[in-house]
Amino acid sequence: MANPTPVETRVTATFRPQSASRRTDKAISEYASGQHGVATLEQLQELGLSARGVRHRTASGRLHRVHRGVYAVEGLTRRGRWMAGVLAAGTGAVLSHRSAAALWDLLAETGSSTSVTVPHDTRRQRPLLEIHSGTSLTPADVTEIDGIPCTTLPRTLLDVAAGVDRRTLIRMIDRAEQLREFDLHQIDELLVRNRGRRGAGALSAVLETWSEPEVTSSAAEERFVSLIERSGLPTPEANRWIPLPDGGGYRPDFLWRERKLIVEVDGRSYHARRGAFTHDRQRDRRLALAGFHTVRYAATEVMRQPKAVADELAQLLIHTS
Numbered sequence: 001m002a003n004p005t006p007v008e009t010r011v012t013a014t015f016r017p018q019s020a021s022r023r024t025d026k027a028i029s030e031y032a033s034g035q036h037g038v039a040t041l042e043q044l045q046e047l048g049l050s051a052r053g054v055r056h057r058t059a060s061g062r063l064h065r066v067h068r069g070v071y072a073v074e075g076l077t078r079r080g081r082w083m084a085g086v087l088a089a090g091t092g093a094v095l096s097h098r099s100a101a102a103l104w105d106l107l108a109e110t111g112s113s114t115s116v117t118v119p120h121d122t123r124r125q126r127p128l129l130e131i132h133s134g135t136s137l138t139p140a141d142v143t144e145i146d147g148i149p150c151t152t153l154p155r156t157l158l159d160v161a162a163g164v165d166r167r168t169l170i171r172m173i174d175r176a177e178q179l180r181e182f183d184l185h186q187i188d189e190l191l192v193r194n195r196g197r198r199g200a201g202a203l204s205a206v207l208e209t210w211s212e213p214e215v216t217s218s219a220a221e222e223r224f225v226s227l228i229e230r231s232g233l234p235t236p237e238a239n240r241w242i243p244l245p246d247g248g249g250y251r252p253d254f255l256w257r258e259r260k261l262i263v264e265v266d267g268r269s270y271h272a273r274r275g276a277f278t279h280d281r282q283r284d285r286r287l288a289l290a291g292f293h294t295v296r297y298a299a300t301e302v303m304r305q306p307k308a309v310a311d312e313l314a315q316l317l318i319h320t321s
Helices: 019-033 041-045 050-059 079-091 097-103 153-161 164-179 184-193 200-209 219-233 272-288 299-304 306-320
Strands: 038-040 064-067 071-073 114-118 129-133 142-145 146-149 253-258 260-266 291-296
Touching: 019 038, 038 041, 038 079, 041 050, 041 071, 071 079, 071 146, 071 164, 079 097, 079 114, 079 129, 079 146, 097 114, 097 153, 129 306, 146 153, 153 164, 153 184, 153 200, 164 200, 184 200, 184 306, 219 260, 219 299, 219 306, 260 299, 260 306, 291 299, 291 306, 299 306
Parallel strands: 114 129, 260 291
Antiparallel strands: 038 071, 064 071, 142 146, 253 260
């Protein structure tokens, strides 16, 4: 008797699709990770979570209420607390005052409240939030650090100046200089726009007598290279020899050879600059006869006004092209 034809056995796997709840939890976790682990009630609802779902997850410890309408998905970090404060304060709110100073690493934050500024007049206060009116706040006063909307460094100094002593304000300015974030040009513009505002007088008084740290040539040149890279300007040659037709030559700090533009960054002291005054001008004249245009910046300009230097360089490069 012939063997029967084998019957093909088909094994159908049993698939268990991920539950809607698990998919929602994953979406919430991924979304909150872009906001330092926090999200608003509206954002949670947009991700598919109902009000009942929020209550259930809060009761079970899967969500943690930080402020009314703002929740942490996991453990709350310091940046998560700052972000939660900004979200709780509403549209256009930014981290400000001592909290922004802590974010900028200028000052230690004291207390458990988060300082925020809203772009309108308000007397509203909420637990664990210190809310400031920001009717004078402009787009030029607002930036973002690590995804957290906050006041710019100049605006932060102005806001804090009214509430700290002179020594603390000087230490903050010194720290901003150390971090290479201090731009006196921007602060001057801010003070003009905020003349008469609380803190403006204190900040102006400190800047009038503030003694800037000594800047070495190497530090200023490193900062110059950094501002060129950030501004997207053409990369210059550094310390490259230029032979001159009448013999000899020079090795300038920075050179755009095709455009025959030279930049010298002067980190010397005032007395040293006086001693080199004649030599520098003789050198500039010899280079001019060979078709090179020399521009000189003091090291303090590069360190304290990087944006102004970069903007001016962009114009110089256009005119020499």
